Amino acid sequence: EQAGKGEYDHFMLKEIHEQPTALSQALEGRIDTQNARIALADFEPGTFADVDSVQFVACGTSYHAALYGSLALKQAGIESTALLANEYSVSAPPVDDDTLVVAVTQSGETADTLNALRQAEAEGAMTVTVTNVVGSTAAREADEALFIRAGPEIGVAATKTFSSQAVMLTLLGQRIAADRHGEPSADLETLLPDLAAMPDAIDDLLAETDAEAIAERYHGSRSYFFIGRGLGFPVALEGALKFKEITYEHAEGFASGELKHGPLALVTPDTPVFAIFTGQEDEKTLKNAEEAQTRGAPVIAVCPEGHRAVDVADAHLEIPETDADLAGLLANVQLQLVSYYAADLLDRPIDKPRNLAKSVTVE
Numbered sequence: 001e002q003a004g005k006g007e008y009d010h011f012m013l014k015e016i017h018e019q020p021t022a023l024s025q026a027l028e029g030r031i032d033t034q035n036a037r038i039a040l041a042d043f044e045p046g047t048f049a050d051v052d053s054v055q056f057v058a059c060g061t062s063y064h065a066a067l068y069g070s071l072a073l074k075q076a077g078i079e080s081t082a083l084l085a086n087e088y089s090v091s092a093p094p095v096d097d098d099t100l101v102v103a104v105t106q107s108g109e110t111a112d113t114l115n116a117l118r119q120a121e122a123e124g125a126m127t128v129t130v131t132n133v134v135g136s137t138a139a140r141e142a143d144e145a146l147f148i149r150a151g152p153e154i155g156v157a158a159t160k161t162f163s164s165q166a167v168m169l170t171l172l173g174q175r176i177a178a179d180r181h182g183e184p185s186a187d188l189e190t191l192l193p194d195l196a197a198m199p200d201a202i203d204d205l206l207a208e209t210d211a212e213a214i215a216e217r218y219h220g221s222r223s224y225f226f227i228g229r230g231l232g233f234p235v236a237l238e239g240a241l242k243f244k245e246i247t248y249e250h251a252e253g254f255a256s257g258e259l260k261h262g263p264l265a266l267v268t269p270d271t272p273v274f275a276i277f278t279g280q281e282d283e284k285t286l287k288n289a290e291e292a293q294t295r296g297a298p299v300i301a302v303c304p305e306g307h308r309a310v311d312v313a314d315a316h317l318e319i320p321e322t323d324a325d326l327a328g329l330l331a332n333v334q335l336q337l338v339s340y341y342a343a344d345l346l347d348r349p350i351d352k353p354r355n356l357a358k359s360v361t362v363e
């Protein structure tokens with residue numbers, strides 16, 4: 001097992017560092033930055049021309065990627081929603097043959113997600129799975145499969161596969177919108193070069209991160225809160241999930257604006273607040289972070305250098321400048337590292353947290 005980890009103490013840290021390679025593999029041959037159009041030759045031209053609405057179904061970390069993809073698709077002008085696969089049988093919106101259901105599942109074997117996929121198929125939806133495993137049940141059963149090509153992920157807590165899923169869902173969303181509207185969206189010209197630059201951006205981030213120092217400074221707190229708005233919201237949820245999975249400490253993710261509607265009652269000097277800035281209504285998120293700071297909570301801003309939040313926050317984690325559609329994914333890498341180093345300081349079994357399984361094949 002040690003051999004598989006190479007120079008790293010844990011598979012999780014190795015897999016965090018594999019993200020530039022994973023994203024390069026995911027994007028290989030799938031984008032055409034020269035002509036500002038998406039290739040995504042995985043699908044025939046016009047595959048999604050009749051799609052009226054999209055439902056994403058997933059569990060756990062994949063659900064957070066699905067939420068990310070769903071928000072990105074809405075911003076591209078397509079009606080879409082992300083649903084927890086285990087709630088789908090009781091909460092699915094109406095489906096017809098112009099509905100696309102996208103099952104997001106790293107393993108392609110999660111029972112809850114397969115159930116939702118089968119229900120959608122029985123009701124006549126077109127189905128796509130976004131998965132890491134060629135030959136998985138989801139890949140065999142969905143009408144179409146889009147492989148994220150992240151390579152095997154051993155750590156139970158998903159890291160590189162989240163980034164790859166979110167990037168592929170962003171790309172898929174652009175492709176759906178282009179098919180549906182008959183032309184690529186206007187922002188593609190700026191998005192594609194930033195997408196292509198993601199592997200380098202993550203490399204830069206990994207080379208200079210202060211995540212270990214932040215973990216040292218704040219571990220041992222009572223609770224940890226993560227806030228974000230728009231595409232920063234799924235990242236806040238994922239940041240908190242990762243933190244609880246591997247540190248066993250209490251962590252919660254909230255939409256920034258929701259903090260004042262209840263969670264603020266929990267905020268004390270012993271509850272660090274990680275605030276994610278993606279470039280979407282950052283002033284509002286900063287105000288929400290300041291509300292927590294006023295109650296004594298240390299605020300750690302995750303944002304580009306030179307951002308106004310740096311002056312306000314007690315500490316910050318830097319992310320390279322990029323498109324607002326992608327900034328949250330860079331913030332997420334910083335948060336993965338904070339969770340990792342905090343869990344390491346607490347001496348947790350990082351790659352195999354208690355009670356959790358890599359893939360849950362029962363309902």
Ligand code: G6P
Pocket residue numbers: 059060061062063104105106107108109110113156157158356357358359360
């Ligand atoms: C388990 C894992 C999670 C994962 C979830 C969904 O709960 O512990 O890390 O996100 O399953 O897995 P999937 O393979 O469907 O993405």
